[in-house]
Amino acid sequence: MLAAAFDGTDLKLEERPRPEINRKEALVKVKAASICHTDLRIVDEGHKKLSGEGTTVLGHEFTGKIVEVGDGVERLSEGQDIVVAPNVGCGKCEQCLSGNHHRCPDYRAIGISIDGGFEEYFKIPSEAILRGNVVAIPEGIEPKEAALTEPLSTCFNAQTACGLEVGDFVLIIGAGPMGIMNLMMAKYGGASKVIVSEVIEERQERAEEFGADFVLDPTEFPLQEQVEEITRGRGADVSIVAAPVGQAQLQAIKSTAIEGRVNFFATLPQGEAVEEFPSNYLHYNQVYVTGTSGASRTHFVKTLDIIASGRLPLSEVVTDEYPLEEMDEALEKARKNESLKVIVRP
Template sequence: MLAYVYSSTHQKADLMEVSTPELSEGGAVIKVLACSICGTDLRTYRYGSKKLDDGVVLGHELVGQIIQLDENVKDFHVGDVVSIAPAIGCGECRSCQKGFTNMCDQLKTIGFQFDGAFAEYMAVPKQAFQMGNVYRLPESEDYSIYTLSEPLACIINAQSFLKITKGDTVVIFGSGIIGCMHAELALGSGADRVFLIDHNANRIQELRRILDGVDFLNPKETDIFEEISRKTEGNGVDVAIIACSSGQAQEDGMNLLGKHGRISLFGGLPGESNGFIDSNLVHYKEISVFGAHASTPEQNKQAMEMIRDGVIHARNYTSFQYPLGEIDKAFQDVDARKIIKATIVNNTI
């Protein structure tokens, strides 16, 4: 079968023929229907990654149909269309026992330690079933929308700390799909005003068509500090979300916060990551600083339900679809910011 396989020696992935996975005890084999490219995949494409096992198949935002299933796996059947929360906990460490399986001491992730879904077929490990990471999808004409369950789950995790509510003003740095879904979720939580900041004028123009109720600001055209101060009557924002990999955005987000503000450092920084947080601002404005790493199975299921119910308009982001054989072109288009999101699609049901 075809698969997009990572080489730690060359620090890159290549499309190649590999053996079709076999059914293992307690697990399953799925036919991959769709798998989207996420920001972590893009960073690997650009820079390589020391976190990946050599020879692993990439891809973790996935939808697939079960074609083989161990007889001991309960509550699932051959033919079920499923998704998987990719961060799989051990179930035994302190974090897992407290319900934070995404913070597991022995965390193993689809597309990192387990082979992922940029492939025609994928093995689902026993541990994924045991930990409740596998979940069935509702019947759909287009299952590719549920590839967004995983990134949306990470957003749900981040916003669980921020407690966005009616009356809040939110600023989001970065207009990629993460920033867009953060904006949708913040508005859905009752935020009175959401600012979305990006330097890409073409991207902003495109997003005006699909994101209602969002104020777009381009720092190349507008002094964002003056504009947000004016629109918040000098109070600053209640919440800042850094949905891009930029230390400057972290610094600007901190400076835009008002008293008792909350900031989510959602986007990880490649390389040097020190010196962007002003501890005096934290001290004197009583600012709360939060991180967010991956998500739990429960948050993935909640995300799936939001997509099913139209709370998040997933189809706005999954229209750019590529066959597996054109995965390099998909990465190139995402890297060049020609598109918001690329979804690799195999055979439909």
């Protein structure tokens, strides 16, 4: 079978034997896998969770159909369409025991430390089955939508952490794919107005297409002033930073209302820093700053139900689709500002 595997330097297509499963594992025929910014970062810089041995199949945002189940596996059956939460916790620590495998200090990551979804057949590791990482898809969800369960669930996690309430003014900084998915989740969650800040013109247009109420360019006027004007001087109730820029984090805090909540959603690249720590702004305005990464199984399940509601224009986030054979082209496309989510189909 065909697989796209990382050898420590490059992501290359290779022929591999179809994985054999033991009695506690299951085999999935992958239908669609989405390219994440993390995949691009791994190709460019590597990742601390890479095993360093042999090649690893990347891809942690994917969906498929179960085609074989070991006789020691309960709950899963052949023919089921599923998604897999990619972080497999140790199952023993405080975070795992509280249902937060994504925060386990020793989690193993499907698509980084364990072979992932950029391949025709994916073997579900037994620990992933035992820990409940495999979730059946409700009916009526297209594979390309299901493949976005993981990234969308991280938006759900961020907005839950911010306590987003009906009627909130929401500011989203960055209109890449994650900014756009945060935008649609905020609208779904009841935001009265969603304000998007973005410097790249193509992405400003995208934000408009996806229903942003205001699209601002922070290089024209200070963002804080623009947000104050829109919110009648109040500031945003919730601000989400979906751009990997230190300065954007500072702008987000200063654009946030008294008792507002800020989420640092995007990972900052190594060496990227915030120039100033706005201690007194936080102090006088009682602003809550949160950060989130990944999502729990509960977030995953709820996100699938939200997708199944059909109320998000999620399939429109997929701007490009390629067969797995054209992985190089797909990666190139995913790096371009004109694309949002790029899907490969093994």
